[in-house]
Amino acid sequence: MIVVVGGIKGGTGKSIIATNLTVIRSSLGKKVLLIDGDSQQTAKDWSEQRDDLGNKCLWITTYQEGIALKEYVKKNKQKYDDIIIDTAGRESDSLRAAIAVSDVLIVPFRPRSPDLGTLKHLEKLIQLMNPINPKLRILSFLTQADFKGADNEDSIKIIKKYPRLGGTNLSIGSRKSFPNAYTQGLGVIEIKPKDIKATKEIMALHDFIYKKRT
Ligand SMILES: Nc1ncnc2c1ncn2[C@@H]1O[C@H](COP(=O)(O)OP(=O)(O)OP(=O)(O)O)[C@@H](O)[C@H]1O
Numbered sequence: 001m002i003v004v005v006g007g008i009k010g011g012t013g014k015s016i017i018a019t020n021l022t023v024i025r026s027s028l029g030k031k032v033l034l035i036d037g038d039s040q041q042t043a044k045d046w047s048e049q050r051d052d053l054g055n056k057c058l059w060i061t062t063y064q065e066g067i068a069l070k071e072y073v074k075k076n077k078q079k080y081d082d083i084i085i086d087t088a089g090r091e092s093d094s095l096r097a098a099i100a101v102s103d104v105l106i107v108p109f110r111p112r113s114p115d116l117g118t119l120k121h122l123e124k125l126i127q128l129m130n131p132i133n134p135k136l137r138i139l140s141f142l143t144q145a146d147f148k149g150a151d152n153e154d155s156i157k158i159i160k161k162y163p164r165l166g167g168t169n170l171s172i173g174s175r176k177s178f179p180n181a182y183t184q185g186l187g188v189i190e191i192k193p194k195d196i197k198a199t200k201e202i203m204a205l206h207d208f209i210y211k212k213r214t
């Protein structure tokens with residue numbers, strides 16, 4: 001399955017999600033290709049860091065952008081069980097290219113107005129891309145969610161006002177173990193001591209995306 005982690009807001013946690021899904025899929029024995037479609041190369045750096053620290057990468061990581069990204073996916077998709085594409089936090093050729101060739105677009109939103117303000121723009125992009133990839137499944141969810149207060153719930157309600165964007169009740173909390181794992185080139189399911197809550201949240205997201213397809 002080809003999954004693109006996208007959206008048109010920076011810093012939401014796309015690369016954190018892409019790297020964590022890569023670890024989970026690989027741990028399940030899947031042959032995974034991680035495509036970094038962002039010139040910041042946060043996902044590629046993470047794989048390199050993992051290698052440098054002596055932790056084996058069971059997946060292939062490559063940096064591709066725009067049309068080249070699309071062609072690369074088309075040419076290589078038969079070789080992998082899973083392709084995970086990380087994109088930049090803006091409307092870009094790479095995001096459009098990835099949307100054109102993916103099965104699923106997942107979009108993290110922080111429970112904050114500037115993030116939710118991009119919903120209408122994302123909806124327009126999805127509308128525009130629909131004739132190119134009418135089968136695309138879209139899942140939106142919260143990241144860096146609060147531990148208390150009403151913002152999470154309110155944000156989910158707002159996201160669900162955009163039915164094309166596939167709002168879910170899934171939520172990844174704001175947890176230090178995500179950046180900690182990233183720094184070590186790990187996924188949050190691999191860190192010690194184990195962060196049970198973070199593991200549960202990322203596994204719930206994983207299961208929702210890949211359900212009946214694992
Ligand atoms: N669930 C989380 N809990 C705590 N910190 C997080 C979480 N997710 C991401 N972060 C932190 O937020 C910052 C942005 O995360 P990340 O780089 O994954 O976002 P991004 O959407 O890929 O950004 P960009 O749009 O620049 O590519 C990083 O410092 C990351 O460690």
Ligand SMILES: [Mg+2]
Pocket residue numbers: 014015016038042086087088089
């Ligand atoms: Mg990123």
